[in-house]
Amino acid sequence: MATRLNTVPIGVLVAASSLLFPLTAASGSTPSQAPLTVKTLAVSDLPAGYSKNTSSSSGSSYSNYSNPTGCFQKLGSFLSNGIIAKGIPSASVAYTNGQSELQERLISGKRANEQYTKFVRILNTCNSVSTTSQGFKLTGTLTPTSFQKVGDSSHAYKMTLTAGAILVDLYMVLFRAGQVYGQLNYSGNGGASAAQAFARSAVAKIQGKP
Numbered sequence: 048m049a050t051r052l053n054t055v056p057i058g059v060l061v062a063a064s065s066l067l068f069p070l071t072a073a074s075g076s077t078p079s080q081a082p083l084t085v086k087t088l089a090v091s092d093l094p095a096g097y098s099k100n101t102s103s104s105s106g107s108s109y110s111n112y113s114n115p116t117g118c119f120q121k122l123g124s125f126l127s128n129g130i131i132a133k134g135i136p137s138a139s140v141a142y143t144n145g146q147s148e149l150q151e152r153l154i155s156g157k158r159a160n161e162q163y164t165k166f167v168r169i170l171n172t173c174n175s176v177s178t179t180s181q182g183f184k185l186t187g188t189l190t191p192t193s194f195q196k197v198g199d200s201s202h203a204y205k206m207t208l209t210a211g212a213i214l215v216d217l218y219m220v221l222f223r224a225g226q227v228y229g230q231l232n233y234s235g236n237g238g239a240s241a242a243q244a245f246a247r248s249a250v251a252k253i254q255g256k257p
Contacts, residue, residue, distance in 0.1 A: 083136060083137065083138035083153050083154075083155060083227070084138040086138070086153055086227060086252055086253045087138050087139070087140045087151055087153055087249075087252070088140060088142070088149075088151055088245070088248060088249055088252055089140075090142065092248055092252060093142060093149070093245075093248075094144075096144040096145075097142045097143065097144045097149070098142065098143065098144070099140070099141065099142060100141040100142050100143040100148065100149075100150075135154050135155075135156050135158050135159055135162060136154065136155050136156045136159075137152060137153065137154045137155075138152070138153050139151065139152040139153070144235075146235050146236055147233070147234065147235020147236050147237070147241070148232070148233070148234050148235055149231075149232070149233050149235075149245060150231070150232040150233075151229065151230070151231045151232075151249055152229065152230045153227055153228070153229045153253070154227075154228050154229075155226055155227050155228065159226070159227075159228045160223075160228070162228070163221065163223065163228040166221060166230075167202050167221060170189065170191075170202070170204055170219075170221075171191065171202075173189040173190075173204075174188060174189065174190070175187070175188055176188065176189055176206070176208070184210065184211070185208045185209070185210050186208065186209050187206060187207045187208035187209055187215075188206070188207050189204055189205070189206040189207075190204065190205055191203065191204055192204060192205040192218070192239070194220060194239070194242075194243050194246070195243060197220065197222050197224075197243075197246045197247055197249075197250045198222040198223050198224035198229075198250040198253075198254075199222075199223045199224060199225070200222065200223045201220055201221060201222040201223070201246070202220070202221045202222075203218065203219070203220045203221075203242075203243075203246075204218070204219045204220075204221075205217070205218055205219075205239070206218075206219065215234060216234060216238060217232060217233070217234040218232070218233050218234065218238070218239055218242035219231065219232050219233075220242060220243075220246040222246065222249070222250055224250045224253040224254055225253070225254070227253050229249055229250070229253070231245060231246050231249050233245055
């Protein structure tokens with residue numbers, strides 16, 4: 048039986064979280080939308096102990112996965128050929144405290160709402176998932192979960208992955224705040240409550256609230 052860990056080995060965590068967040072495909076910010084970067088969460092916005100996660104930002108893209116099935120195939124095609132290929136303005140960041148992983152991407156522009164809607168539609172059809180990444184065989188489920196709404200609209204999901212004898216819970220929140228659309232991934236200590244708190248902080252930063 049797999050064991051659910053609060054402190055997840057960072058290699059498994061990076062592999063799991065990057066399944067829905069291929070930072071190498073759209074890391075940093077696009078030249079046309081540098082102002083988005085200042086709206087992303089910074090180290091100063093996070094609890095003590097967090098720092099930029101260089102292993103995640105230089106980590107995996109969908110090309111590094113083998114034998115993806117189901118919605119992972121759809122997500123890989125959508126993200127690689129959607130946000131990146133269409134040149135949608137975006138900015139992304141990744142942080143870790145050595146035990147938890149936090150990632151955020153913001154997009155805006157004329158095609159942002161279209162991409163956001165398509166992303167939600169794909170995620171709402173996901174159930175079982177399977178792929179191999181960074182040497183880890185990952186299988187599991189992705190289901191909608193009930194989080195308090197953030198921003199103008201939001202959708203939350205929980206992905207539970209098994210990697211050998213390890214069980215990893217990853218939470219993802221998609222949200223809209225004005226004309227900015229965001230995706231926040233979190234896995235690690237605090238689980239759902241921590242993910243919700245980070246999502247609230249992300250939206251508050253976009254809206255310019257303290």
